[in-house]
Amino acid sequence: MTKDSTQNAKDLYHLLSPEAKSRQNSPLKDAFKYFKLPNMTFLGGGLPLSDYFPFDRVSADIPTPSFPNGIGAPLTNESKTTIEVFKKADKNQPNEIELARSLQYGYTEGQPELTAFLKEHTEMIHKIPYKDWDLVASVGNTESWDSTLRTFCTRGDSILVEEYSFSSALETANGQGINTVPVPMDDYGIIPSGLDSLLAHWVGNKPKLLYTISTGQNPTGSSLSAERRRQIYEIACKYDLIIVEDEPYYFLQMETYTKDKKAREGKTVHEHKEFIEALVPSFISLDTEGRVIRLDSFSKVLAPGLRLGWIVGQAKLLERFVRLHEVSIQCPSGLTQSMTNALLQSWGQKGYLDWLIGLRAEYTHKRDVAIDALEEYCPKEVTSYVPPVAGMFFTVNIDASKHPKFHELGEDPLKIENLIYEQSIKQGTLMIPGSWFKSQGQSTPPQKNLPQNPAAKTHIFFRGTYAAVPLDQLVFGLQKFSKAVKIEFGLE
Amino acid sequence: MTKDSTQNAKDLYHLLSPEAKSRQNSPLKDAFKYFKLPNMTFLGGGLPLSDYFPFDRVSADIPTPSFPNGIGAPLTNESKTTIEVFKKADKNQPNEIELARSLQYGYTEGQPELTAFLKEHTEMIHKIPYKDWDLVASVGNTESWDSTLRTFCTRGDSILVEEYSFSSALETANGQGINTVPVPMDDYGIIPSGLDSLLAHWVGNKPKLLYTISTGQNPTGSSLSAERRRQIYEIACKYDLIIVEDEPYYFLQMETYTKDKKAREGKTVHEHKEFIEALVPSFISLDTEGRVIRLDSFSKVLAPGLRLGWIVGQAKLLERFVRLHEVSIQCPSGLTQSMTNALLQSWGQKGYLDWLIGLRAEYTHKRDVAIDALEEYCPKEVTSYVPPVAGMFFTVNIDASKHPKFHELGEDPLKIENLIYEQSIKQGTLMIPGSWFKSQGQSTPPQKNLPQNPAAKTHIFFRGTYAAVPLDQLVFGLQKFSKAVKIEFGLE
Numbered sequence: 001m002t003k004d005s006t007q008n009a010k011d012l013y014h015l016l017s018p019e020a021k022s023r024q025n026s027p028l029k030d031a032f033k034y035f036k037l038p039n040m041t042f043l044g045g046g047l048p049l050s051d052y053f054p055f056d057r058v059s060a061d062i063p064t065p066s067f068p069n070g071i072g073a074p075l076t077n078e079s080k081t082t083i084e085v086f087k088k089a090d091k092n093q094p095n096e097i098e099l100a101r102s103l104q105y106g107y108t109e110g111q112p113e114l115t116a117f118l119k120e121h122t123e124m125i126h127k128i129p130y131k132d133w134d135l136v137a138s139v140g141n142t143e144s145w146d147s148t149l150r151t152f153c154t155r156g157d158s159i160l161v162e163e164y165s166f167s168s169a170l171e172t173a174n175g176q177g178i179n180t181v182p183v184p185m186d187d188y189g190i191i192p193s194g195l196d197s198l199l200a201h202w203v204g205n206k207p208k209l210l211y212t213i214s215t216g217q218n219p220t221g222s223s224l225s226a227e228r229r230r231q232i233y234e235i236a237c238k239y240d241l242i243i244v245e246d247e248p249y250y251f252l253q254m255e256t257y258t259k260d261k262k263a264r265e266g267k268t269v270h271e272h273k274e275f276i277e278a279l280v281p282s283f284i285s286l287d288t289e290g291r292v293i294r295l296d297s298f299s300k301v302l303a304p305g306l307r308l309g310w311i312v313g314q315a316k317l318l319e320r321f322v323r324l325h326e327v328s329i330q331c332p333s334g335l336t337q338s339m340t341n342a343l344l345q346s347w348g349q350k351g352y353l354d355w356l357i358g359l360r361a362e363y364t365h366k367r368d369v370a371i372d373a374l375e376e377y378c379p380k381e382v383t384s385y386v387p388p389v390a391g392m393f394f395t396v397n398i399d400a401s402k403h404p405k406f407h408e409l410g411e412d413p414l415k416i417e418n419l420i421y422e423q424s425i426k427q428g429t430l431m432i433p434g435s436w437f438k439s440q441g442q443s444t445p446p447q448k449n450l451p452q453n454p455a456a457k458t459h460i461f462f463r464g465t466y467a468a469v470p471l472d473q474l475v476f477g478l479q480k481f482s483k484a485v486k487i488e489f490g491l492e
Numbered sequence: 493m494t495k496d497s498t499q500n501a502k503d504l505y506h507l508l509s510p511e512a513k514s515r516q517n518s519p520l521k522d523a524f525k526y527f528k529l530p531n532m533t534f535l536g537g538g539l540p541l542s543d544y545f546p547f548d549r550v551s552a553d554i555p556t557p558s559f560p561n562g563i564g565a566p567l568t569n570e571s572k573t574t575i576e577v578f579k580k581a582d583k584n585q586p587n588e589i590e591l592a593r594s595l596q597y598g599y600t601e602g603q604p605e606l607t608a609f610l611k612e613h614t615e616m617i618h619k620i621p622y623k624d625w626d627l628v629a630s631v632g633n634t635e636s637w638d639s640t641l642r643t644f645c646t647r648g649d650s651i652l653v654e655e656y657s658f659s660s661a662l663e664t665a666n667g668q669g670i671n672t673v674p675v676p677m678d679d680y681g682i683i684p685s686g687l688d689s690l691l692a693h694w695v696g697n698k699p700k701l702l703y704t705i706s707t708g709q710n711p712t713g714s715s716l717s718a719e720r721r722r723q724i725y726e727i728a729c730k731y732d733l734i735i736v737e738d739e740p741y742y743f744l745q746m747e748t749y750t751k752d753k754k755a756r757e758g759k760t761v762h763e764h765k766e767f768i769e770a771l772v773p774s775f776i777s778l779d780t781e782g783r784v785i786r787l788d789s790f791s792k793v794l795a796p797g798l799r800l801g802w803i804v805g806q807a808k809l810l811e812r813f814v815r816l817h818e819v820s821i822q823c824p825s826g827l828t829q830s831m832t833n834a835l836l837q838s839w840g841q842k843g844y845l846d847w848l849i850g851l852r853a854e855y856t857h858k859r860d861v862a863i864d865a866l867e868e869y870c871p872k873e874v875t876s877y878v879p880p881v882a883g884m885f886f887t888v889n890i891d892a893s894k895h896p897k898f899h900e901l902g903e904d905p906l907k908i909e910n911l912i913y914e915q916s917i918k919q920g921t922l923m924i925p926g927s928w929f930k931s932q933g934q935s936t937p938p939q940k941n942l943p944q945n946p947a948a949k950t951h952i953f954f955r956g957t958y959a960a961v962p963l964d965q966l967v968f969g970l971q972k973f974s975k976a977v978k979i980e981f982g983l984e
Contacts, residue, residue: 305826334797
């Protein structure tokens with residue numbers, strides 16, 4: 001694998017679904033080529049006049065880089081900037097997306113100023129090693145994933161997913177009649193040899209894609225190392241797979257956990273270059289062939305309710321997503337595009353990196369508080385955990401075989417999981433049982449001989465998050481959860 | 493058919509697609525029932541803290557009802573209102589959707605303040621004659637239609653569409669492998685006897701739904717009369733069909749056209765009650781059984797780029813749309829919801845009706861200018877038209893058999909259509925050839941014996957719009973188009 005960004009991607013059109021291959025351009029597009037001709041009166045398009053759009057000027061207060069008091073600090077007159085977008089663009093504001101345009105039909109790919117900013121950002125972070133990549137706006141990764149499945153798969157197909165995965169992403173596939181076959185994973189994510197072995201023993205139509213939440217995985221909190229990513233990419237090339245990297249948590253990467261609170265101080269990333277170099281390489285940064293579809297989003301970085309994401313991949317495949325979006329979502333909200341663009345243009349690439357660095361500091365601190373609490377309260381006899389290096393989630397692994405009723409309950413770890421779940425609710429804390437995220441798909445032959453985490457048969461886990469609650473509550477919650485475990489295992 | 497809004501809808505679950513029937517609730521939803529319990533520390537959900545949302549206060553300038561200078565008048569200090577939405581709700585503004593909520597995950601059905609407003613509006617306009625109807629937000633009718641197809645149809649199914657229909661809507665179906673069978677129509681829309689006959693002679697699996705743009709149809713500009721709607725609804729009951737009414741143009745209904753310019757003055761609707769009573773009854777207003785899915789949208793009424801629509805129908809069917817949206821679009825943009833809601837709450841139901849009345853006046857005037865121009869310039873020998881009573885479109889019907897080369901070109905009206913298209917571009921105007929909107933689906937047996945518009949074999953049409961251009965340009969464009977027709981038919 002040599003990186004050569006002057007080369008084009010490999011032709012992977014054969015991996016498209018019949019649906020994606022069949023999508024037609026609208027014949028009306030042909031007519032629109034006459035739209036801008038001089039002396040042409042265009043009576044072809046059913047566009048409402050922007051005179052009737054009832055929003056004339058939209059403004060917002062946003063924090064000003066470099067966010068010296070943290071990204072969550074309340075705004076003051078000194079720390080805020082007011083951005084404005086007008087119905088007709090203010091000539092003094094370059095790269096403004098005027099409301100007359102963003103609130104009109106058009107630009108399925110996303111408004112050009114916004115996608116240009118995102119392309120520049122993508123180039124800076126991922127340095128994609130081929131030439132003809134592109135970027136298309138979406139209404140968030142859930143929709144991007146739905147569109148990806150419709151672009152590559154058809155009812156009855158199989159895809160590969162992490163053994164434990166985001167239940168909503170699995171349901172997207174299930175609804176479309178797609179079989180989600182689990183790939184073995186351990187505390188550090190997908191086991192490359194397990195993936196290779198699964199594919200080597202595959203019977204029937206090979207899966208077309210591997211879906212992975214590579215960084216800060218939901219639910220396990222695991223992150224694939226650079227080395228595993230390289231191995232998995234090689235396997236994808238070998239078996240002609242698309243890799244779908246669903247990466248909402250990519251910028252929620254943190255410093256590695258240390259118990260030594262003093263040592264934490266010196267570990268904070270400040271400089272842009274240092275920040276970028278500290279990021280684990282994405283699959284698309286390794287993608288010499290153009291077989292990675294990257295799903296990116298502002299949901300965890302700015303706000304989920306913006307419903308603004310983007311898809312990165314080779315242009316020839318992304319063009320099929322555009323045809324799909326034309327007849328489904330059309331494009332993200334114009335208010336979202338105008339305002340998010342105004343925010344990004346106001347911040348600039350550097351201000352946006354400042355924001356991401358601030359986010360890294362916040363999540364590092366939250367994670368530290370969560371792991372400190374686990375260190376303090378969790379009974380080491382039956383629990384273990386790996387401090388996450390990215391994302392919103394941590395897991396507490398529990399050895400169900402040590403539960404006093406394990407034999408009595410037929411050595412079924414799920415029954416122990418349920419006992420702990422109920423006890424923890426009784427104690428007043430709620431974490432999500434890992435089994436709720438188990439992929440139910442099947443491969444033929446059954447993958448019982450695959451390399452597995454040897455503890456998998458008796459180990460259960462619970463997913464918690466440090467993202468959503470104040471830190472004192474987080475500590476209190478974990479104290480209560482630990483108490484529930486101790487009660488269940490007769491340790492209290 | 494008696495209206496009894498205390499009765500529930502008929503059970504139509506058997507009409508759902510296998511995909512829709514198979515959709516699962518997320519198991520995580522079960523956990524969320526504990527979310528609000530006192531003393532519960534909820535570590536279950538991966539929600540980012542709203543402290544990190546970078547929008548603190550969003551405001552917009554909007555016109556103030558009752559829009560005495562017209563809805564398109566430039567805003568002045570006197571005519572504008574400034575609406576504001578804060579991250580944390582201002583207690584003085586009831587029904588505000590605070591950004592901390594709209595920019596967070598959740599509310600797939602739409603934010604409650606907004607859907608409550610839309611439900612009240614729907615009740616006021618449509619008086620739905622059964623009890624258990626509901627309303628779900630969407631990102632516009634294109635997406636609503638995509639979701640409707642996925643909810644009722646599966647690859648290989650047939651649906652019924654107007655013989656000429658919105659090409660993008662047809663492509664949505666084509667992409668999903670759904671056969672779009674044309675229903676005969678004339679200048680006034682679907683011919684009820686044609687629909688009945690088509691279904692009576694149907695061979696194979698009956699279609700599950702009829703898709704109709706009932707008011708201001710795209711591309712023909714036709715609108716179904718109340719009487720035709722009643723007949724079509726009866727047929728839908730007889731053959732157990734869902735009716736999908738795609739109604740973006742519903743509030744672009746106008747006064748009937750009169751050549752007498754003085755008579756126009758007195759015909760303007762001013763009063764709310766008069767306005768509502770002048771609207772043609774929607775299919776859902778006739779829907780005693782709950783078999784209508786109504787697709788509604790702000791695209792033509794406020795702005796397309798809001799990407800905000802809503803679906804109305806019986807609750808039990810709409811619940812399946814919500815399951816689909818959970819794993820695709822999730823919900824409309826939070827900025828769009830917060831700001832559109834703030835606008836609607838500021839206007840109130842009455843102010844919104846004022847806006848719609850203003851819209852009616854604008855479109856009536858535009859339509860009048862277009863038809864006046866056709867009256868003045870179109871060669872009566874070969875052209876005809878029916879002044880539209882709704883929507884953005886008008887059509888110019890042309891008798892291709894009168895073209896000097898009709899016989900020479902094998903009596904193929906499409907060849908004449910193309911000659912006129914090319915000549916009109918040469919003259920500097922562009923209208924869209926009607927054949928571009930022709931549905932290509934097939935029924936078995938072929939529907940050649942169905943009642944048809946007798947002129948259909950030699951008549952062609954062009955679609956124009958009066959919505960998108962200044963009125964002087966509109967007149968000039970139609971003058972040029974008429975010249976093209978005259979040249980082609982040797983009348984100049």
